[in-house]
Amino acid sequence: MPVGRTEAQVRPGVEADLGALTDLYNHYVRETSITFDTAVFTPEARHSWLLSHPEDGPHRLMVATDADSQRLLGYATSSAFRPKPAYATSVEVTVYVAPDAGGRGIGTLLYESLFDALAGEDLHRAYAGIALPNEASVRLHERFGFQHVGTYQEVGRKFGRYWDVAWYEKKLNG
Known part of the structure; x- marks a missing residue:
């Protein structure tokens, strides 16, 4: 996909990433307040996170x-x-774009690839939590058919203030 002056490609994430x-x-x-983590990670600390997103199954990692x-x-x-087991057909989705790559369709490209990859999985719903304000993320999720289902008021504290999180839901397969 053309992205600005560059071409972007999407593939499953691998250990080298x-x-x-x-x-x-x-x-x-x-x-940012986009994540409520407050301490940076080492690659070693993120290794188990990477392994929890294999190339197949309902828990995926796509990189652009x-x-x-x-x-x-x-x-x-x-x-x-x-x-809990009864939640197995639901997933939480998220997208992160490099600061200098925003506004160029990378988030759209990533979600297209992710939802295409999930199409054959036994999944019923996708959920996304968006720390507010974040109009770009709200627009992206609405473009993919997510609907606002509620907002947790002042649910997280970061940078000395409280943040609201809007929750969005999208019907998937079946």
């Missing part, structure tokens, strides 16, 4: 890279929604 994935996530930990340089432009995941 771990450093770049950790660096990108740590940017959001340090600089620059076709020429292979630089990480972003990633999207589907993860367990809750640990």
